Amino acid sequence: MRSSDAAEIREGQFAVRAAGALVWRVVAGELEVLMIHRDRYDDWSWPKGKLDDGETMPECATREVFEEVGLEVQLGIPLPAMTYPVGAGNKVVYYWAAKSPGTRPIPDGKETDAVRWATPKVARQWITNPGDLGPLEGLVQAHDNGTLETRPFVVVRHAKAKPRSNWTREEGKRPLAATGRRQALAVARLLDSWRPAKVASSPWTRCVQTVAPYLQQHRFTVKLLASVTEHEATRRPAKAQRTVAKLLDKRRSQALCTHRPVLPLVLTELRARMDGALAGFLPAHDPYLRPGAVIVVHQPASGKGKLVSVEVYDAFDD
Numbered sequence: 001m002r003s004s005d006a007a008e009i010r011e012g013q014f015a016v017r018a019a020g021a022l023v024w025r026v027v028a029g030e031l032e033v034l035m036i037h038r039d040r041y042d043d044w045s046w047p048k049g050k051l052d053d054g055e056t057m058p059e060c061a062t063r064e065v066f067e068e069v070g071l072e073v074q075l076g077i078p079l080p081a082m083t084y085p086v087g088a089g090n091k092v093v094y095y096w097a098a099k100s101p102g103t104r105p106i107p108d109g110k111e112t113d114a115v116r117w118a119t120p121k122v123a124r125q126w127i128t129n130p131g132d133l134g135p136l137e138g139l140v141q142a143h144d145n146g147t148l149e150t151r152p153f154v155v156v157r158h159a160k161a162k163p164r165s166n167w168t169r170e171e172g173k174r175p176l177a178a179t180g181r182r183q184a185l186a187v188a189r190l191l192d193s194w195r196p197a198k199v200a201s202s203p204w205t206r207c208v209q210t211v212a213p214y215l216q217q218h219r220f221t222v223k224l225l226a227s228v229t230e231h232e233a234t235r236r237p238a239k240a241q242r243t244v245a246k247l248l249d250k251r252r253s254q255a256l257c258t259h260r261p262v263l264p265l266v267l268t269e270l271r272a273r274m275d276g277a278l279a280g281f282l283p284a285h286d287p288y289l290r291p292g293a294v295i296v297v298h299q300p301a302s303g304k305g306k307l308v309s310v311e312v313y314d315a316f317d318d
Contacts, residue, residue, distance in 0.1 A: 022096070046135070076150050160291040171231075191214045194253065197254070
């Protein structure tokens, strides 16, 4: 679920799902977007492609950008999705903004045979499929509003733990179940779409184990926060919420892993930092998130203004 998508996208059923990104940069104060040409279709569009089995939409978007133009990007704000009919039925393409990493885009020679940077004015003239204008206009509007360059704040509910009924030792030591360990690997792949450089977590074992694969992959460290354990958040909820507020106040790319009973406090702090319409996209009912699921919000990098987007992604459950 993404706040950028219209109701018919969020509620629709699609035979084919794809994802991509509008890679952008600012040169001499002017916004530019990266367009690709596909020889097979003789069209100009944005990097995109169909989801692989077991792949999430954000993972697909970053993979496709890398495969088609050789750029390793981290996702920014979600942009409006587009739909169109294909032979199998209706197809949906989910888009994100992605700031250029500064390296040179190189066509893969298979899907993509040429690339070009273009201003939005030129891109509107060159784009082949009129449906591709929707995400472009979303990108331009965010740029004009000063909300295009952002920092992600990712809230992670720890993956599935061993049942309480089967655990007789200290609650804080209760580890992930086998499914939870597989979910932790999926969490690592999902987090990589935004690549948060700072990670905070409850020190309880099941939270630390949930973010461990991501930390190990990038050799990041974790900041352990006792105030967001189940026990401490129940005893001192105001302190737990202040902890979340302090993390958000840093306005940096980061993730926080905590427990289901702590999520209402996190959500209260998030709602206080966004307008009512956007707050409506946050989970409203217990359990708020499934084990291993995430909420992604974006903060303007300028340090000014409220949160600008909400995304929620479920983990698999086997």
